[in-house]
Amino acid sequence: IQAPSLIVANQNQEVIFNVTIQNNTSNPDMTVSHGSIMFVGESYLFSWVVNYGGEEYKEVEFIAEDNESIATVKTIIAKPPIISGLFDDAINTDRYEFSLSTDINAVCKYSLSNKTYNNMEYTMLSIDGKNHQAETPKLSQKTHTIHINCQSFKGAEGVAFFNLNVNLLPSAQIRLSPSSPLRSGIIEVEVIASE
16 A cells, blocks of 8 residues: 655645555455545545544554455644744844744744755754744844744644844944053054944
């Protein structure tokens, strides 16, 4: 039997996919633990309106049985984490602390560019699996988009982003020539402003 190993679906979403049997010469009886399945052409069509019933995933078992053998395969249908608590902000410092919540247990990562989960540079600190905190790396003066990707322990991903407008306070450096210790005489003073 061939069926997808993982399908990501929201609550009450209809899931439809094909299930095939290799070397299907005996037309076995196919049963399924959730949803319905029917023979169409040369494969079986599985359909189900997902009902997680308070759980984070469902395991769907397909069983093909004929007079000689029984074959079984399982597909995980997993709920993606819903991310909340993010909002756009304007700051005048070069770092930003933020937090978010997920409706199910997840590991959250973030990046300053849009990347896949495995390629994101930073992992958020998880308080209890559903509440997550992080501090950005040092940010330059401009608008940054912070990309978030949270993954459930079954591999379902939820994505979000927010914008940070970084407007750093002006700063200045003073250079003396000759440098200290100062002596009597002419001293050149150079002031370098950040903007």
